Amino acid sequence: MLERRTGEFPSLLIKETETCDAEKFEAGEAALSLSLYLNGQETQEIRSVTHLLDGLMIRDPKRRSISRVLYGEEIVAARTGDQIYVLSHKSGKDVQICPQMTYGKNSVESAALNTSFFIHQAYEKTQKLLPETHIAPIDLRVGSLVSYEQQVPGRRGSILYSTYDVDNAYYVPQEKSIIFLPHSKKRSGSFAKFWQIPTVANHEYGHHIFASLSPRGVRAGLEGCFGHDHDLIDSAEGRVGTRTARDLETALNEGFSDLFAFYSLLPRERSIQGIPELIMTREIHSPFFNNFQMKTFSEEALLDFFSPKSETRIQTHYAIKHSFGAIFAHRANELLESFTLSDERKLYVLLSWVKEYGKNWSRFQSYEPRTMLDEMLRLFVTTTLGEVKKSLNAETCPKVIRFYPRFEELLDECRL
Numbered sequence: 001m002l003e004r005r006t007g008e009f010p011s012l013l014i015k016e017t018e019t020c021d022a023e024k025f026e027a028g029e030a031a032l033s034l035s036l037y038l039n040g041q042e043t044q045e046i047r048s049v050t051h052l053l054d055g056l057m058i059r060d061p062k063r064r065s066i067s068r069v070l071y072g073e074e075i076v077a078a079r080t081g082d083q084i085y086v087l088s089h090k091s092g093k094d095v096q097i098c099p100q101m102t103y104g105k106n107s108v109e110s111a112a113l114n115t116s117f118f119i120h121q122a123y124e125k126t127q128k129l130l131p132e133t134h135i136a137p138i139d140l141r142v143g144s145l146v147s148y149e150q151q152v153p154g155r156r157g158s159i160l161y162s163t164y165d166v167d168n169a170y171y172v173p174q175e176k177s178i179i180f181l182p183h184s185k186k187r188s189g190s191f192a193k194f195w196q197i198p199t200v201a202n203h204e205y206g207h208h209i210f211a212s213l214s215p216r217g218v219r220a221g222l223e224g225c226f227g228h229d230h231d232l233i234d235s236a237e238g239r240v241g242t243r244t245a246r247d248l249e250t251a252l253n254e255g256f257s258d259l260f261a262f263y264s265l266l267p268r269e270r271s272i273q274g275i276p277e278l279i280m281t282r283e284i285h286s287p288f289f290n291n292f293q294m295k296t297f298s299e300e301a302l303l304d305f306f307s308p309k310s311e312t313r314i315q316t317h318y319a320i321k322h323s324f325g326a327i328f329a330h331r332a333n334e335l336l337e338s339f340t341l342s343d344e345r346k347l348y349v350l351l352s353w354v355k356e357y358g359k360n361w362s363r364f365q366s367y368e369p370r371t372m373l374d375e376m377l378r379l380f381v382t383t384t385l386g387e388v389k390k391s392l393n394a395e396t397c398p399k400v401i402r403f404y405p406r407f408e409e410l411l412d413e414c415r416l
């Protein structure tokens, strides 16, 4: 059989040290330099990582936030429609680090340290706000080499096409794993690595929190979170029929995870500069997508998102799940900001919203998707007003209608 490689080639992460000659970190003083990319600049930050070391292994020694951090994993898979079949899987190894080392930004160790540092921090913030909620520990898999195979009949026998999956990160709910793929050789040059940008790790962890708060509500699958727009259209919008409640949930889950990352990081840690694909479109504060379409739940946006896919219709941002989620993220943040809540309280409202959704999952899923959107956003308003101890009135109605224009008709208290 002929074999052909297509697509981009991965630039592999480097394992800088295999062993450290029995050296040990002095108890209580493990501080290492994280190689980050913040506000459009490469930066080295010394952070204490004692709480993330189990001997020389990077992982939460109490296994509360992270059970393992692995590298060197190799997966060969095949894709048929929405389904993914794993053809072969070589497991990864635990990431170990050595004292007195500074790790380069393309190293396994650096990717593992950065991402586990911010994920653990997000875990602590969430657990503090929702102490009664069980959040299972995750596996973090960095630099996984994933390729997809496809057999295509040719004139002289079949041809096996093999394509690497690169330049992305995703959450696998059934394995409670966050995977950071390598970057492509093509992208590797001047751009930031996804593991250098805390927003990427915290967005993925946001999906885990969504799954923890609404366990029945998360679809299995490998859908990358940070590809180009056209990739998103290809992968997310390969739909033929009409939208389902699950599609809407996926879109809101994306918006939730963008907001989760935003509120669980400090302002100086949460810029997404360095990922040109995401500028404007995935920036919470930006009222526009990168093609200058407005982030609003207009009738046009609802029509584009909920209509069956049509060949004649031009694909707009509104038809893409990640972008539809970005409308929610922008508008929800505007609503919360209008009540001048702190980031911690905003995070609490956001978490409480999904928790309530998770409790009433069957009821929400039974709605027709457009009604489900009405009800999900109504729940968000109720949760927000509950937090600020206000009701629908002349002060709050204009804010609520800016969030979702259909509330002008849907909410009796806000009808003129």
Ligand SMILES: [Zn+2]
Pocket: 203, 204, 207, 224, 225, 254, 257
């Ligand atoms: Zn995502």
